[in-house]
Amino acid sequence: MPPPGGRVAFTATTAKNAKPKEKIYRLAVENGLYLEIHPTGSKYWRHKYRFAGKEKRLSHGVYPEVTLAEARDARDDARRLLRQGIDPGRVRRSRKAKEEWEADNTFKSVAGEWLKKQRPTWAESTAKKRENLLRNDIYPWLGSTPINHVETSDLISLLQRIEDRGAIETAHNARQVLNQICRYAKQTRRVDANPASDLQGVLSPKGTQHRPAIVDPAAFGKLLLAIEGYEGSHVVRCLLRLCPILFQRPGEMISMEWEEIDWKASTWNLPASKMKMRQEHVVPLSLQAIAILRDLEPLTGRLPYVFPNARRRREHVSPATINSALQKLGYDTKSQHCAHGFRASARTMMDEQLGFRLEWIEHQLAHQVRDSLGRAYNRTKHLPQRTEMMQKWADYLDLLKQGARQENILVGDFGQKSV
Template sequence: MALTALQVKTAKTTDKPIKLSDGGGLFLLVQPNGSKYWRLAYRFAGKQKTLAVGVYPDVSLLNARDRREDARKQLTAGVDPGENKKAQKAAKQGKAANSFEVVAQEWIEKFSTNKAASTIEKTNFILRRDVFPWLGARPIDEIKPSDLLTVLQRIETRGALETAHRAKQYVGQIFRYAVGTQRAERDITQDLKGALPAPNVIHRAAITEPLKFGALIRSIDGFTGTLAVKCAMKLAPLIFVRPGELRQTEWAWVDMDSATICYPASVMKMREDHIVPLSLQALEILREIQPLTRSGKFVFPSIRTSARPMSEAAINAALRRIGYSKEEMTGHGFRAAARTIMDEVLGIRVELIEHQLAHAVKDLNGRAYNRTTHLPERKKMMQQWADYLDKLKAGAEIVPLHGNAA
């Protein structure tokens, strides 16, 4: 049976340590001198282990139970809570200024200004879940290739080969940073070339045939899910930004008067501000969702809380719901569709399309275009594209227009 606060407070001492169980592996260890310690018994990788949870009364019964739940979550994610605690303690106390986790956090902070927020979040998540619990507390110059290989194989065995390769990539960058700051002699990931099977290259599915794309747009119009997801799906083919950028769109970036959305560098893959001209059709969609979400931060908020944007999986899940498999169409596929059809059917200049896709485009002198380059032409192009999509949706006959520029 679970303990009560009174039982914990009045627990009697004996001449030997005694254990009072609260369930789920949590127990109170009462020492002969009256000291009371919370401990958590758990199994990891087939071994029985014990985690120090805290000292009573500094850590109450409720606090101890919260820490038990935190440990359970780590175990579910494949993380050893004991090793994770050691890594966190070493990093926080700064006992090892050259520990892998300390160096990694330095690297993340130093290079975060050149990476999108979503990339930083993904990097942190993989390192915290898959690398730090085993290597975080260790001095970086003492980590051997075999140590890292064990970590990577642990990821691979759970069926996450792509994540294993990504973790190896991050570790390699961290080691190269450590070499540059004179805390490691070499990048040990170079010894692990070929140690992992090559990941399967999965191309993002996209519908690029005009008539089929028109059928897709009609299917989106018939979507019966939430208004936020439906409007996001309707807007996706009209502005063809990346799915992560679309879901994070904030009302503060939308200018209805100038008919633009200005995405800040912080959310862009290329780390540069990006202006998206809005067609009349795109503005109509934004006006449709505006009464529902304008009081919050995000144009397309999460169904659970307006404080967060809709989930990464929302668009793809909606596509599955209207009958398109992951082999047929993805949220990212709207970009490929626009790129292909605008070039091959509408004959729009490729550099305009690439610039609107927020790809790196340079002028004849090798200088990168800024966010306002060709803006009038891009506004015209986006309206032409939206009008063309209306015709596709209506099932009009499509005639290729070779060589016509926007």
């Protein structure tokens, strides 16, 4: 029997049985809620209401995905807002805008912006390390999270996950990167506060980084002799032979390119993009260095890199190549001598054994050297003196090898410290 007034109550069966017609039509539910049926058969829950004297409408979803009960609940929520003097349509638009903003401002998207801005200030090796850190240790857990939803507890959990696998150094690097990204998010008004600013002390202290180096001439001579007898690939053997002669950073050594070699001037010209200090650097090439490069040129000279990867020929060897080769020679790279150790070896012996000016040595190491007025020297500063120094250094290394063969170190007067 129909209710008073002759109006039939709207039920779930009413919604189910509503058939499409030639034109859109509506079936009223109650209190402004109605079902809108389209000629295609699609059915939509709508809610008609008035706010500030104007008639407005809200959509509450599509039937049957949204049931009658759910549509009524959504309508009732809107009516509660109306009783509070709030336009539910405006609330809906604000919520949608917030969701769209969060979808466009995930941690990964903000980190990508930060990377793009910082990349020009980094050496290529540094950029790759940052990208790998984000890709392997941060994005899988934070990448899709809206940046304004990232909390300090999320960051602590992520860092402790890295620490728990024993990667203390990686965890500390991750903390630094997270702080910089979250600070950038605050600077660009994505967040009100930096959630990474309170991470100090959450990780175990990292041990003092130890880069072992042989600085005793006799022991270094034995290392040079071992390198001469390296039985791995010719490319790696040449790389090993050049490391003590040129003593540049391992990342710079492995990424040496043929186009950077000036045969006429006998120099290796490194672009600022490869350098830690972001300044161009010139490395004078001794006769011994030129001979090694000339020997390797027929093998790799048509490729971009002097020391190409064995599998991916247009890429350079991996960062672990030098240490791996030293380990094959029987050297413990954590306690005896490592790839970076060639720099310390050269600095110590060029100063203590050969007596060259520290200013020249530091400049050749590509360290930041400033004059008395605080100005950075340019890349060609003291180049004639450094060229002579690099040749005498290579000659000294030959004598160390000869002494190792004879088990008798030869000491020569190769230079005097200038006053």
